[in-house]
Amino acid sequence: xxxxxxxxxxxxxxxxxxxxxxxxxxxxxxxxxxxxxxxxxxxxxxxxxxxxxxxxxxxxxxxxxxxxxxxxxxxxxxxxxxxxxxxxxxxxxxxxxxxxxxxxxxxxxxxxxxxxxxxxxxxxxxxxxxxxxxxxxxxxxxxxxxxxxxxxxxxxxxxxxxxxxxxxxxxxxxxxxxxxxxxxxxxxxxxxxxxxxxxxxxxxxxxxxxxxxxxxxxxxxxxxxxxxxxxxxxxxxxxxxxxxxxxxxxxxxxxxxxxxxxxxxxxxxxxxxxxxxxxxxxxxxxxxxxxxxxxxxxxxxxxxxxxxxxxxxxxxxxxxxxxxxxxxxxxxxxxxxxxxxxxxxxxxxxxxxxxxxxxxxxxxxxxxxxxxxxxxxxxxxxxxxxxxxxxxxxxxxxxxxxxxxxxxxxxxxxxxxxxxxxxxxxxxxxxxxxxxxxxxxxxxxxxxxxxxxxxxxxxxxxxxxxxxxxxxxxxxxxxxxxxxxx
Numbered sequence: 001x002x003x004x005x006x007x008x009x010x011x012x013x014x015x016x017x018x019x020x021x022x023x024x025x026x027x028x029x030x031x032x033x034x035x036x037x038x039x040x041x042x043x044x045x046x047x048x049x050x051x052x053x054x055x056x057x058x059x060x061x062x063x064x065x066x067x068x069x070x071x072x073x074x075x076x077x078x079x080x081x082x083x084x085x086x087x088x089x090x091x092x093x094x095x096x097x098x099x100x101x102x103x104x105x106x107x108x109x110x111x112x113x114x115x116x117x118x119x120x121x122x123x124x125x126x127x128x129x130x131x132x133x134x135x136x137x138x139x140x141x142x143x144x145x146x147x148x149x150x151x152x153x154x155x156x157x158x159x160x161x162x163x164x165x166x167x168x169x170x171x172x173x174x175x176x177x178x179x180x181x182x183x184x185x186x187x188x189x190x191x192x193x194x195x196x197x198x199x200x201x202x203x204x205x206x207x208x209x210x211x212x213x214x215x216x217x218x219x220x221x222x223x224x225x226x227x228x229x230x231x232x233x234x235x236x237x238x239x240x241x242x243x244x245x246x247x248x249x250x251x252x253x254x255x256x257x258x259x260x261x262x263x264x265x266x267x268x269x270x271x272x273x274x275x276x277x278x279x280x281x282x283x284x285x286x287x288x289x290x291x292x293x294x295x296x297x298x299x300x301x302x303x304x305x306x307x308x309x310x311x312x313x314x315x316x317x318x319x320x321x322x323x324x325x326x327x328x329x330x331x332x333x334x335x336x337x338x339x340x341x342x343x344x345x346x347x348x349x350x351x352x353x354x355x356x357x358x359x360x361x362x363x364x365x366x367x368x369x370x371x372x373x374x375x376x377x378x379x380x381x382x383x384x385x386x387x388x389x390x391x392x393x394x395x396x397x398x399x400x401x402x403x404x405x406x407x408x409x410x411x412x413x414x415x416x417x418x419x420x421x422x423x424x425x426x427x428x429x430x431x432x433x434x435x436x437x438x439x440x441x442x443x444x445x446x447x448x449x450x451x452x453x454x455x456x457x458x459x460x461x462x463x464x465x466x467x468x469x470x471x472x473x474x475x476x477x478x479x480x481x482x483x484x485x486x
Contacts, residue, residue, distance in 0.1 A: 003134075008137070010047075010078065018378070035472065043089045057071065109175075111143065115141055119151060136203060168198055170196050170197070207240070212244075213378035250460045253363075262276065276365040286346055295325070295365075299329045321438065324366065371392060372430050391450055395421070406421040416453065
């Protein structure tokens with residue numbers, strides 16, 4: 001079975017968040033099920049530098065006004081199609097924003113170009129390779145399903161994975177005439193969205209199956225509180241919405257062989273982990289503490305609840321612990337953490353930005369990982385933490401509630417607890433969760449049991465990849481395919 005995966009990010013070539021990790025690791029996991037995936041990605045500088053054995057497939061003299069070429073190649077075990085369009089993708093800054101953090105004004109055109117080419121591949125652009133299923137990820141590639149639908153359905157099933165419903169790709173209506181779609185595509189049943197053009201909304205309407213990255217999030221987005229204005233669409237398509245929890249690449253994230261950390265260890269050799277804790281404190285210039293070393297590797301945004309963490313960080317200092325934070329996002333939240341590091345220079349360390357190598361060191365050295373998200377479709381940070389023996393302290397929402405078992409008395413007694421949950425999601429309850437963490441940390445036998453149980457958790461793609469393989473097979477069944485297209 002051949003799958004065309006369409007994504008704006010793919011690890012290790014380009015990453016701003018969990019989308020890249022999933023897009024890079026799922027194809028590897030699907031190989032065990034006899035599924036061959038080729039991923040179409042934009043030709044960002046990092047992608048072009050990492051591409052190997054590149055060969056041209058076709059050239060475009062005017063793809064949305066710019067010259068471009070479609071290349072085939074490989075990188076880090078991934079089979080890729082790359083849209084080499086320098087005017088669109090060879091830019092300084094991040095994939096979606098300039099060096100000042102402002103969104104590119106032509107994002108609508110950049111990702112329409114990517115989606116248009118994806119639909120051409122799905123319709124048979126390559127004489128020697130035809131996908132059985134097209135699988136688009138998030139708003140950046142959702143338009144590929146719309147292009148495919150309105151170009152005449154060639155029988156290729158269309159799957160859309162929503163990694164975060166909050167990011168929708170909403171653009172002014174005046175963009176629509178330049179998309180090259182028929183007029184009927186600008187309707188309430190397709191791209192029209194509150195008088196604008198909604199790429200994600202259009203993809204949701206055009207998909208035969210919609211996956212979201214946890215069953216809990218699949219339920220949550222049916223409500224106004226989590227639906228982000230699309231709850232009507234999600235409820236209308238509820239029969240086609242499937243929650244599948246993300247996995248992680250257990251080869252990239254393996255404390256027994258991780259090249260990013262100095263001291264390797266496993267669940268069977270927990271004492272070998274201890275030097276990583278001291279190395280982390282040294283790296284951030286923090287003093288040794290008798291309490292737990294807390295960490296947060298997260299976007300510094302309201303969604304991630306990082307304003308709540310900034311508000312209660314004094315609890316960590318008062319309790320005798322330390323805190324390291326890495327991330328970027330809302331300037332006000334960034335300033336709040338920088339001020340905390342100035343107030344408590346020996347107890348709180350902060351790095352604004354993201355560093356993949358440093359993230360591995362933090363997971364290997366911290367005692368507890370804080371994930372106070374107000375909503376979290378799935379989350380990967382807590383899965384990396386489990387794998388590395390770093391106890392997750394998480395909000396009870398979305399995928400966090402499914403992947404972490406709270407250390408209540410019953411779960412501890414049954415030896416199944418893997419972390420600490422808190423709810424409702426506010427500063428008071430987060431402060432209480434920190435106090436629970438301190439108490440458990442002092443009960444060393446229970447704490448080490450909690451850590452070991454977390455490391456035993458299967459965070460791999462094994463089960464979830466099997467569910468994706470099953471979904472693809474169902475869509476290729478004529479009876480089910482007909483129902484999904486009705």
